[in-house]
Amino acid sequence: MGILSGNSKDEPLHYGEIFDLWQSSMTxxxxxxxxxxxxxHAGDKGLKKILSDLIDQAELEVSECDAILIHNGIASSPTMPARPEVKSEDIPIGARFSDPEIAAMIGADTAVGLAACSQAMGKAIREDIGALFAKYHMTKAATGLKILKMSKEKGWLIPPPLQIKRPELVEA
Structure with missing residues (x-):
């Protein structure tokens, strides 16, 4: 039996896996x-629910990634200080993000997260690390679809140029 056989949780992490876990936790x-x-800033109840779900998922990712890092003797990234609560009406209009802006931001974040998870999955040689990032990838994909559907329903989505009329093909 070699060093990379048996229970994958007992195998050493390679530097790419360490970085991906640390970076995922920090992000x-x-x-x-x-x-x-x-x-x-958000006013829409559905948007607030998605933000709450994103926070819950991020907290899960922090706890799981940090647990693996700590188990392997690696310090995790620092935690951000808690923000004081504020009511949206107390945020000046010019400084407040609108619901469509928030939806676009979290949609973009989710897309970047999908790419990062795919890269970590492809880089992993420990099955448990690959599976962990696959789990995060599936959750982000489902959340991304929720954000897209909500943005379409609310009229917040700004699509790229659409090909409405297709050119006729000329046969030679």
Whole structure:
């Protein structure tokens, strides 16, 4: 039996896996802080629910990634300080993010998260690390679809140029 056989949780992490776990934890901690702030700006109940779900998912990712890092003797990234609560009506109009802006921001964040999870999955040689990022990928994909559907229903989505009329093909 070699060093990379048996229970994958007992195998050593390679530097790419360590970085991906650390970076995912740090990014999730930043998202928790940012999404909590965006909750204060949001007015739509559905948008607030998605932000709450994103915060819950980010907290899960932090706890799971940090647990693996700590188990392997690696310090995790620092946690952001808690934000004071504020009511959206107390945020000046010019400084307040609108619901369509928030939806676009979290949609873009989710898309970037999908790409990062795919890269981590492809880089992993420990099955448990690959499976962990696959789980995060599936959750982000489902959340991305919720954001897209909500943005379409609310009229917030700004589509790229659409090909309404297709050119006729000329046969030679």
């Amino acid at each position: 999730a901690k930043g998202c928790i802080s940012a999404y909590r702030a965006l909750q204060f």
